[in-house]
Amino acid sequence: MHLEKPNFLCLKDKAEIILFTVASASILILFLITVFVFEEGVPAFMNMGLSNFLFGQRWAPYYKSFGAFPLLYGSLMIVFGSLVISVPLGIFTALFLAEYVPRWLGDLLKPIIELLAAIPSIVYGFFGFVFLAPRIMEFFDLSVGKTALTASVILSMMTVPTIVSISSEIISSVPKEYRKASLALGATKWQTLKSVVLPAAKPGIVASILLAFGRAIGETVAVLMVCGCVPEIPSPPWNYFEPVHTLTAAIALEMGEVPWESLHYHALFGLGAILFTITFIVNAVADLIMKKAPKGAVQI
Amino acid sequence: MKAKFVKEKALSFLLAFPAVILLLAFLSIILFIGIKGLPAVNWKMLTTSVQKGGIFESIVGTLYLLAGTLLIATPLGVATAVYLVEYAPKGRVNRIITQALNNLAGVPSIVFGLFGYVFFCRFLGLGISLLSGWLTLTCMVLPIIVRGSQEALRMVPKSFREAAEALGAPKWRVIKDVVLPTATPGLATSTILGVSRVAGETAAILFTCSVFLMKGLPSTPFQPVMVLTYQLYTLLVASPSVSFDRAFAMALVLLGVVVILNIFAYLMRVHYRKKWKW
Numbered sequence: 001m002h003l004e005k006p007n008f009l010c011l012k013d014k015a016e017i018i019l020f021t022v023a024s025a026s027i028l029i030l031f032l033i034t035v036f037v038f039e040e041g042v043p044a045f046m047n048m049g050l051s052n053f054l055f056g057q058r059w060a061p062y063y064k065s066f067g068a069f070p071l072l073y074g075s076l077m078i079v080f081g082s083l084v085i086s087v088p089l090g091i092f093t094a095l096f097l098a099e100y101v102p103r104w105l106g107d108l109l110k111p112i113i114e115l116l117a118a119i120p121s122i123v124y125g126f127f128g129f130v131f132l133a134p135r136i137m138e139f140f141d142l143s144v145g146k147t148a149l150t151a152s153v154i155l156s157m158m159t160v161p162t163i164v165s166i167s168s169e170i171i172s173s174v175p176k177e178y179r180k181a182s183l184a185l186g187a188t189k190w191q192t193l194k195s196v197v198l199p200a201a202k203p204g205i206v207a208s209i210l211l212a213f214g215r216a217i218g219e220t221v222a223v224l225m226v227c228g229c230v231p232e233i234p235s236p237p238w239n240y241f242e243p244v245h246t247l248t249a250a251i252a253l254e255m256g257e258v259p260w261e262s263l264h265y266h267a268l269f270g271l272g273a274i275l276f277t278i279t280f281i282v283n284a285v286a287d288l289i290m291k292k293a294p295k296g297a298v299q300i
Numbered sequence: 301m302k303a304k305f306v307k308e309k310a311l312s313f314l315l316a317f318p319a320v321i322l323l324l325a326f327l328s329i330i331l332f333i334g335i336k337g338l339p340a341v342n343w344k345m346l347t348t349s350v351q352k353g354g355i356f357e358s359i360v361g362t363l364y365l366l367a368g369t370l371l372i373a374t375p376l377g378v379a380t381a382v383y384l385v386e387y388a389p390k391g392r393v394n395r396i397i398t399q400a401l402n403n404l405a406g407v408p409s410i411v412f413g414l415f416g417y418v419f420f421c422r423f424l425g426l427g428i429s430l431l432s433g434w435l436t437l438t439c440m441v442l443p444i445i446v447r448g449s450q451e452a453l454r455m456v457p458k459s460f461r462e463a464a465e466a467l468g469a470p471k472w473r474v475i476k477d478v479v480l481p482t483a484t485p486g487l488a489t490s491t492i493l494g495v496s497r498v499a500g501e502t503a504a505i506l507f508t509c510s511v512f513l514m515k516g517l518p519s520t521p522f523q524p525v526m527v528l529t530y531q532l533y534t535l536l537v538a539s540p541s542v543s544f545d546r547a548f549a550m551a552l553v554l555l556g557v558v559v560i561l562n563i564f565a566y567l568m569r570v571h572y573r574k575k576w577k578w
Contacts, residue, residue, distance in 0.1 A: 015471070015472035015475075016383075016387050016472075018379075019379050019380075019382055019383035019387060020383055020387070020388075020393075022376060022379040022380055022383065023379065023380040023383040024397070025376060025380070025442075026380060026397055026400045026401050026404055026443070026446070027396065027400040029400075029404060029439045029442070030400045030403055030404050030407075032415070032419060033404075033407060033411065033412075033415045033439070036415055036418050036419050036423070037411060037414055037415055037418070040414075040418050088318070089318045089321060089322065090318075092315055092317075092318040092319075093318045093319045093322055095315060096315040096316055096318065096319050097319065100312050100316070109319065109323075111562075111566045112326060113322060113326075114562075115326070115559060115562050115563075116322070116325070118493075118496055118497075118500070118558055118559075118562045119329065119500070119558060119559075120499070120500025120501070120502070120529060120554050120555070120558055121500065121502060122500065122502045122529045122533055122551075123329070123333065123500070123551050123554055123555050123558075124329070125533075125536070126333075126536060126547065126551045127329050127332060127333065127551075129536060130544065131328075131332050157325050157329075160322060164322075188304060188305075188308050189308060189312075190307075190308055190311045211406075214406050218407070218409065218411070219408070220408070220409060220410040220502070220503035221502040221529075221533055224537070248408065248410045248503070251413075251414065252410055252413075252503060253537070255413075255414070255417070255506065255507050256506070256507065260422075268414070269414060269418070272410070272411050272414040275408055275410070275411055276407065276408075279407060279408055279411075280403060280406070280407075282406070283402065283403060283405075284403075287399075287402060
C-alpha cells in the first residue's frame with residue numbers, strides 16, 4: 001500500500017532540490033570572490049613580477065612604485081603585537097571563566113566579553129583615535145600618538161573575545177574524568193589545570209589564536225584610524241613607537257581615488273589577494289587543528 | 301601543606317586579573333563614548349538633515365541597508381541551514397558546504413568590499429548603489445546567519461519530528477509546519493546577530509554603496525545611500541580637525557544600536573533555552 005501519494009514524493013524532491021541549490025550559493029560566492037579578486041590582482045603581479053610586488057620595499061603610488069612589503073610587514077607587526085597582549089589575557093580569562101567562576105557569574109561575564117566582539121570596528125577606531133592615541137603619545141612622550149603600539153592595543157581588544165569564547169568552551173569540554181583522576185592523585189587545582197586540562201585543550205586554544213590572527217589581519221577601519229598609515233618599515237624594525245601602514249588600510253584609503261584598471265587599481269587588488277590567501281591558509285590550519293580538539297567541542 | 305593552599309588562593313585571585321582588565325577595557329569604551337556622546341545626541345541632531353549638520357539620513361540609510369540585506373540574507377541563510385541540518389546532516393555535500401561557509405566567515409570584510417565593487421558594481425553593472433551594498437553584505441553575513449540557524453534547528457527535539465512523521469507528514473511538511481515554527485525564536489536570534497554585524501560594518505560598504513553627501517534618501521535601490529559608519533569614517537579620515545560633536549553622536553548611536561541588538565538576542569536565547577527544556 002502506498003502511504004505517500006506520488007505528488008507528495010515529487011514535492012519533497014522539489015523542496016530538496018531548491019534547498020540544495022540555495023545552499024550551494026555559499027560555494028558559488030566563495031568561488032566568485034576567489035576568481036574576481038585574483039583576476040583583478042594578477043595584472044599587478046604580471047606587470048611587476050610577483051617577487052617585486054611581494055618584497056618591494058617601497059609603496060609610493062604617486063611614483064608608481066608598488067612594493068607591498070612595508071604594508072605586509074606593518075600588518076604582521078601589529079597583529080603580532082596584538083596577539084602578545086591578547087593571547088595571555090584571553091587564555092587566563094578563559095581559564096578563569098571556565099574553572100574558577102561560579103556558573104551564574106560566568107554566564108553573566110561571557111556575553112559581556114562577546115559584546116566586545118560585536119562593537120563595530122569604526123567605534124573601536126574612533127575610541128583609539130580620540131582616547132588612546134593621545135594618551136599613548138603623552139605617556140611614552142612621543143611625537144605622534146598613532147603608532148604600531150596603539151594599533152596593537154586596539155586590535156588586541158577586538159581579538160580577545162575570539163580567544164576567550166572559543167578557549168573557554170574548549171577548556172570546559174575537557175572531560176571531567178581527567179580532572180578527577182588528577183585531583184585524586186593529590187594534585188591541587190592549579191596543578192591539574194596546568195598539567196592536565198591545558199595540555200588537553202591545547203589544540204583548541206591554538207586554533208582560537210589562529211582565528212584571532214585571521215580576524216586581526218583582516219581588520220580595516222579600526223587599524224586605519226590608529227596605525228598612522230606611513231608605509232615604511234620602522235627603524236629598528238621592532239620599534240612599536242613608530243607609525244606603520246597595513247594591507248587593509250592601504251586598500252581602504254586608496255581604493256576611492258584610484259583610476260579604474262590602472263596599475264594602482266590592480267596593485268590594490270593584489271593586496272586583497274595577499275590578504276585573502278593569508279586568511280584562507282590561517283583558517284584552514286585552524287580548522288585542521290580544531291579537528292584534533294576534544295570531542296563535543298564547539299564548532300568554529 | 302598550608303602554604304600550598306595559600307598559593308592556590310593567591311593564584312585564583314591572580315587569574316581574576318585579566319578578566320578585570322577586559323571588563324575595564326569594555327567599560328572605558330562604553331563610558332568614554334557614552335559620556336562624550338550623550339550631550340551631542342539629542343532629538344534635533346537625530347532629525348536634522350545631514351546637509352544641515354545632523355545625522356537623520358544616515359540613520360535612515362543604515363536602516364535601508366539593514367532591511368534589504370536581511371530580506372535577502374535571511375531566506376538564503378535559513379534555507380541553507382535547513383538543507384544542512386534536515387536533508388544532508390552528514391556526508392560529502394555537507395562537508396563541502398560547511399567548509400565553504402567556514403572559509404567565507406574568515407574572509408576579511410575589506411576583501412568583501414573589493415569583491416562587491418568589482419563584481420556587483422562593475423561586472424553586473426549595478427554601480428555604487430544600495431543594491432550592490434545589500435548583495436555584498438549578504439555574502440558577508442551569510443555564514444553568521446547559517447551558523448545561528450543551524451544551532452536553532454538542531455535544538456528542535458527529535459521527538460517533534462518523529463511525532464509529525466508518524467502522522468504521515470512528508471518531510472517538507474514536517475519542516476514547514478513543525479521544525480521551522482518551533483525554531484523561529486532561534487532563527488530570529490541568529491538574524492538579529494547578523495543585523496548587528498551589518499549595522500557596524502564599514503569596510504565592506506566603503507566602495508559599494510555609500511556616499512558622504514547626497515540629496516535626501518535614495519528612492520530606488522540603484523542609488524547610493526548615506527550610512528552612519530561611512531559618515532563617521534569619512535568625518536574622521538577626511539576632516540579630523542573639525543568638532544567631534546557629530547562624530548560622538550554617530551559613534552554613540554552605532555554603539556547603542558549594536559549593544560541593544562546583542563542584549564536583545566542574548567535575552568531571547570536565554571528565555572527560550574529556559575522555556576525549552578524538554
